[in-house]
Amino acid sequence: xxxxxxxxxxxxxxxxxxxxxxxxxxxxxxxxxxxxxxxxxxxxxxxxxxxxxxxxxxxxxxxxxxxxxxxxxxxxxxxxxxxxxxxxxxxxxxxxxxxxxxxxxxxxxxxxxxxxxxxxxxxxxxxxxxxxxxxxxxxxxxxxxxxxxxxxxxxxxxxxxxxxxxx
Numbered sequence: 286x287x288x289x290x291x292x293x294x295x296x297x298x299x300x301x302x303x304x305x306x307x308x309x310x311x312x313x314x315x316x317x318x319x320x321x322x323x324x325x326x327x328x329x330x331x332x333x334x335x336x337x338x339x340x341x342x343x344x345x346x347x348x349x350x351x352x353x354x355x356x357x358x359x360x361x362x363x364x365x366x367x368x369x370x371x372x373x374x375x376x377x378x379x380x381x382x383x384x385x386x387x388x389x390x391x392x393x394x395x396x397x398x399x400x401x402x403x404x405x406x407x408x409x410x411x412x413x414x415x416x417x418x419x420x421x422x423x424x425x426x427x428x429x430x431x432x433x434x435x436x437x438x439x440x441x442x443x444x445x446x447x448x449x450x451x452x
Contacts, residue, residue: 312397317438321404323431327385331423345418346379349411353377356410357403370396
């Protein structure tokens with residue numbers, strides 16, 4: 286039985302076209318990082334409440350930061366073909382800007398596959414937690430621009446997003 290993708294042309298499909306988790310056991314372990322960013326657009330009233338520390342539910346930024354860390358750790362439970370890997374570091378930063386909150390996540394491992402999905406999940410879960418904390422103030426909050434900015438390690442080494450238009 287062929288376990289590869291030589292007949293389908295897709296790495297996550299077997300020779301019968303069924304989804305499969307790619308076997309990474311032959312890959313070398315290397316230090317790998319991924320940085321992802323995102324943004325939560327908020328009303329001026331919500332931004333003012335965050336800056337003043339007056340969100341009725343409490344410290345929304347701290348809750349979102351912890352949620353982002355937890356989200357990175359739970360990525361293989363949420364993304365069906367994502368490998369469970371040991372995370373060696375997760376940093377989540379949130380900064381209040383005039384039109385919302387910028388979220389940055391940096392995830393590190395020493396493993397056989399990258400951590401891009403963990404970084405993206407970290408940003409997204411942090412954004413969801415932030416919205417949960419502020420939805421009474423701003424029910425129209427929007428998550429936007431979630432993307433990988435940089436990844437290091439593995440066969441391809443360094444990859445960086447080409448600077449584009451601002452949010």
